[in-house]
Amino acid sequence: MAGEERDIKVVIEDVRKTYQGRTGEVVALNGVNLNIADNEFVTVVGPSGCGKSTLLNIIAGLLEPTSGRVLCNGQEVHGTGKDRGVVFQQYALFPWLTVKKNVLFPLDMRGIKGFAAEEIAMKYIKMVDLEKFADHYPKELSGGMKQRVAIARAYAANPEILLMDEPFGALDAQTRTQLQQELLDTWEKERKTCFFITHDVDEALILGQRVVIMSARPGRIKEIVDVDIPYPRNQETKMDPHFLELKNHIWSQVYQEYLEVRK
Amino acid sequence: MASDKAKKGGVSDKARNWMWLALSLAAAIIVWTILSVLPSTSRSFPNIIVVFQQIPVMIERGVLFKDIQSSLISVGLGYLLGFVIALPVAILMAWYNPFRRIVEPWIQFIRNIPPLAYVPLIVIAAGVGRKPQVIVITIATFLIMCITIYQGIINIDETLIKAARVLGAKDKDIFIRVLAPASLPFILTAVRLGASVALTTLIAAESTGAFAGLGMRIRSLNNNFETAPMLLYIIIIGIIGITVEKIIKLLERKLTGWQEKREI
Numbered sequence A: 001m002a003g004e005e006r007d008i009k010v011v012i013e014d015v016r017k018t019y020q021g022r023t024g025e026v027v028a029l030n031g032v033n034l035n036i037a038d039n040e041f042v043t044v045v046g047p048s049g050c051g052k053s054t055l056l057n058i059i060a061g062l063l064e065p066t067s068g069r070v071l072c073n074g075q076e077v078h079g080t081g082k083d084r085g086v087v088f089q090q091y092a093l094f095p096w097l098t099v100k101k102n103v104l105f106p107l108d109m110r111g112i113k114g115f116a117a118e119e120i121a122m123k124y125i126k127m128v129d130l131e132k133f134a135d136h137y138p139k140e141l142s143g144g145m146k147q148r149v150a151i152a153r154a155y156a157a158n159p160e161i162l163l164m165d166e167p168f169g170a171l172d173a174q175t176r177t178q179l180q181q182e183l184l185d186t187w188e189k190e191r192k193t194c195f196f197i198t199h200d201v202d203e204a205l206i207l208g209q210r211v212v213i214m215s216a217r218p219g220r221i222k223e224i225v226d227v228d229i230p231y232p233r234n235q236e237t238k239m240d241p242h243f244l245e246l247k248n249h250i251w252s253q254v255y256q257e258y259l260e261v262r263k
Numbered sequence B: 001m002a003s004d005k006a007k008k009g010g011v012s013d014k015a016r017n018w019m020w021l022a023l024s025l026a027a028a029i030i031v032w033t034i035l036s037v038l039p040s041t042s043r044s045f046p047n048i049i050v051v052f053q054q055i056p057v058m059i060e061r062g063v064l065f066k067d068i069q070s071s072l073i074s075v076g077l078g079y080l081l082g083f084v085i086a087l088p089v090a091i092l093m094a095w096y097n098p099f100r101r102i103v104e105p106w107i108q109f110i111r112n113i114p115p116l117a118y119v120p121l122i123v124i125a126a127g128v129g130r131k132p133q134v135i136v137i138t139i140a141t142f143l144i145m146c147i148t149i150y151q152g153i154i155n156i157d158e159t160l161i162k163a164a165r166v167l168g169a170k171d172k173d174i175f176i177r178v179l180a181p182a183s184l185p186f187i188l189t190a191v192r193l194g195a196s197v198a199l200t201t202l203i204a205a206e207s208t209g210a211f212a213g214l215g216m217r218i219r220s221l222n223n224n225f226e227t228a229p230m231l232l233y234i235i236i237i238g239i240i241g242i243t244v245e246k247i248i249k250l251l252e253r254k255l256t257g258w259q260e261k262r263e264i
């Protein structure tokens, strides 16, 4: 497998998570095992409600697993940590802070202040092409711009692992494609370990080195597909015959699970 | 260019708003004048000139300023006290569930009782004078502000707290840097609703054997059917109310202009 000859960054070990629902216990995840290598880009697809967000929140330390454990850099995860950053689907920008102050927030939490902090913040605001909007409030930005700010903010925190929960899910197709390309370019430069959830098989394939397919509730890992398409990738990669072959395969697997949910 | 246009639009919008306001005022005066000549309503609505002639009359009697001052002190004190109690109680309710479970039903229960109903009990306990007036206004404003602030706090978007946490915020940072600014709009809404309740409770508050006050004077003028000064006093209460509301709205715009949408 792609990860074997590299250092292991994240170990997910036999994770199970149950919620207390109104009609009884809901098993969201059961027996999930996954290793993520250092610098790896892993994408996750699966039908709605299969526990993708739950898994991400457990890795982030926002949720405790019911049993099993997660290791980051060999350390068991309990609570959030500076080694892990999250980009949420709903942007989660602080509406009372300007773009720049949003990006400064994680720096402030790390005791980085003043000119040094400004410089880092502006570097990432430039990275997402928003320097003209540095002093704007989130309400003055489009959805795509808001998500760019959220990405810049996550980068400014300088995590080793970026966890992204359908970050482009609410965006139109064009903005989405553009942000995918930006994310790809950044990843190739910075090579941060990425764990990226999506509903979109195209997106999972264009970004990931491996695509994790999850099964319907209780969420389990159904299959892991190695995407042996070299980087740099771009939109033309989506026409590649091998890409289409993989896409068909993943799509049919996800569709099966979707039918499973409908039953 | 775009902002230029917006600015121009803004100015003419403002002018238009003033024009409509003037029109509204003119229409009100016309309606008032009609009411003052109709036989069935003329006794309750003396015409505008007669009413405003009451200003010097009431000053002469030495009551107008004393009444305004007394009411403002009662309202101000009660309102301030109501807020000072409501804020921590609302935070406690949002933070500690058993406390909420016990206290919230009380608040909802008392909130629906007109203050006039429990005034006698307060007078029996606190006597007459300033104290019962302040207590009545404190209770009424506390109830509305506490509920409003509590509702706001529990509706704070949880992802913002999660986001802060993953960005490295500790509990203290989350309280100061996230919960406080996120609840500011609701606190200001509460302040605005509280001001309105404070004034609408004035009559009840001053029926506690007050020696002066706008509400007390209206009741005493009523005993002699002096409708002209009564109407003047009613208008004064209205003017105070709208002025306070405008000031708070200005504050809201200054402090929470970052909000996506404005409510109520």
Ligand SMILES: Nc1ncnc2c1ncn2[C@@H]1O[C@H](COP(=O)(O)OP(=O)(O)OP(=O)(O)O)[C@@H](O)[C@H]1O
Pocket: A019, A020, A021, A026, A027, A028, A046, A047, A048, A049, A050, A051, A052, A053, A054, A055, A217
């Ligand atoms: N707080 C909760 N309480 C009870 N059940 C929950 C809770 N959170 C999630 N669940 C349930 O756990 C399951 C997994 O939820 P999760 O949000 O992880 O799914 P998901 O794969 O991210 O779905 P989507 O693709 O729609 O975002 C769902 O069936 C959901 O109903």
Ligand SMILES: [Mg+2]
Pocket: A052, A053, A054, A165
């Ligand atoms: Mg989800």
